[in-house]
Amino acid sequence: MAGTQRYLRYIVFALICLILLFFISSSSTVQTSWPTANVPQTTEPDTKGAVPKPDPLATDSNPPKTPNVDKELPPAIVPGDRMNATFVTLARNSDLWEIAKSIRHVEDRFNRKFNYDWVFLNDDDFNDEFKKVTTALVSGRTRYGKIPKEHWSFPDFIDQDKAAKVREEMKEKKIIYGDSVSYRHMCRYESGFFFRHPLMLEYEWYWRVEPSIELYCDINYDTFKWMAENKKKYSFVLSLYEYVETIPTLWEAAKNFSAHHPEHIAKDNSMKFLSDDDGKTYTNCHFWSNFEIGNLNWLRSKAYVDFFESLDHAGGFFYERWGDAPVHSIAAGLMLNKDEIHFFNDIAYYHVPFTHCPTGEQYRLDHKCHCNPKENFDWNGYSCTARFYETNGMQKPEGYDKEK
Ligand SMILES: Nc1nc2c(ncn2[C@@H]2O[C@H](COP(=O)(O)OP(=O)(O)OP(=O)(O)O)[C@@H](O)[C@H]2O)c(=O)[nH]1
Numbered sequence: 001m002a003g004t005q006r007y008l009r010y011i012v013f014a015l016i017c018l019i020l021l022f023f024i025s026s027s028s029t030v031q032t033s034w035p036t037a038n039v040p041q042t043t044e045p046d047t048k049g050a051v052p053k054p055d056p057l058a059t060d061s062n063p064p065k066t067p068n069v070d071k072e073l074p075p076a077i078v079p080g081d082r083m084n085a086t087f088v089t090l091a092r093n094s095d096l097w098e099i100a101k102s103i104r105h106v107e108d109r110f111n112r113k114f115n116y117d118w119v120f121l122n123d124d125d126f127n128d129e130f131k132k133v134t135t136a137l138v139s140g141r142t143r144y145g146k147i148p149k150e151h152w153s154f155p156d157f158i159d160q161d162k163a164a165k166v167r168e169e170m171k172e173k174k175i176i177y178g179d180s181v182s183y184r185h186m187c188r189y190e191s192g193f194f195f196r197h198p199l200m201l202e203y204e205w206y207w208r209v210e211p212s213i214e215l216y217c218d219i220n221y222d223t224f225k226w227m228a229e230n231k232k233k234y235s236f237v238l239s240l241y242e243y244v245e246t247i248p249t250l251w252e253a254a255k256n257f258s259a260h261h262p263e264h265i266a267k268d269n270s271m272k273f274l275s276d277d278d279g280k281t282y283t284n285c286h287f288w289s290n291f292e293i294g295n296l297n298w299l300r301s302k303a304y305v306d307f308f309e310s311l312d313h314a315g316g317f318f319y320e321r322w323g324d325a326p327v328h329s330i331a332a333g334l335m336l337n338k339d340e341i342h343f344f345n346d347i348a349y350y351h352v353p354f355t356h357c358p359t360g361e362q363y364r365l366d367h368k369c370h371c372n373p374k375e376n377f378d379w380n381g382y383s384c385t386a387r388f389y390e391t392n393g394m395q396k397p398e399g400y401d402k403e404k
């Protein structure tokens, strides 16, 4: 009996062991099949075919990689012909990171779909870093030009002592850039030379871009083609009154030119934009030239070149501080017909400190705009855009009075 009981005890003990073993093995199976999706894994292939077990503590030796680094979105390029057009930027090497931001905006909102070229101009040599970074950002061809010395220096008819005295006076009056020589060369270059640079001679249309600008809405059509098809020669997005102290005699110089060259003055010009008294005095209204889409053949025409040379000899680029914005604007206002100048309400733009945010909510929504309409400068008292509408007998965009 005692033997039977011993056997029974062995059997019960063996059963308990089996049951325990069963539980241990089944619970470890559950553990190995827990999902591992949230645990970082390397994307390296496992040559042995087993799933590599990540060690959550081993962050330094084997850092996780961002997946799909080599996969880009397919390019969405608008089919069809391109115009003979380029972006153009005047810049120094030190402007690299600010122009990089501008390029990113222009590419994202427009040029990734059109791939137009980009010409960079500089009074110095561009360095390798500038070229490398900008070439990586632009979807079209990039080209780099050095400005010839004779286009970026004092012409021989300028009295340099007189010019230096003016800079001193302007410095005391705290006129912005009033004491800067390079700013004056820049304004004169943009007024009279950029369109004649050998690289620019290859093109018919240009879009000027400055460092640190922003574009706020998608532009889904070819603006150059639109300009050509609609017979436009010059365009703007922001307009305002010029700082009078920088141009005291500019209008006199323009009047002098008009008197000597009546053949260059357009019949249906924009005098109403430029003057309230039929040409006697200047309103100081100008199109802000840090943005321009325009026709290079117009700038290279005898009319424009005569105009520039006449102003240049008047000396105000150095004896005052004439900006290229009023120079281009007066030229366009006098020598183009009204309907050759275009206001791009649909190009949403920022250059410190002003914003052009298109009037009209539906347009802004349809074009994924990210500007705040309350920051739109157009209907502000210091803007000349309402005057442009009136000069051209155009109806202001619907809703403009609500978005003031
Ligand atoms: N190569 C070169 N480019 C210049 C020089 N000065 C200005 N620029 C460029 O000329 C353009 C106009 O100069 P900005 O300094 O932007 O002048 P601004 O727009 O009147 O003034 P900000 O309000 O400071 O932008 C920009 O594209 C500049 O990068 C210069 O000395 N050399």
Ligand SMILES: [Mg+2]
Pocket: 210, 211, 290, 351
């Ligand atoms: Mg600027």
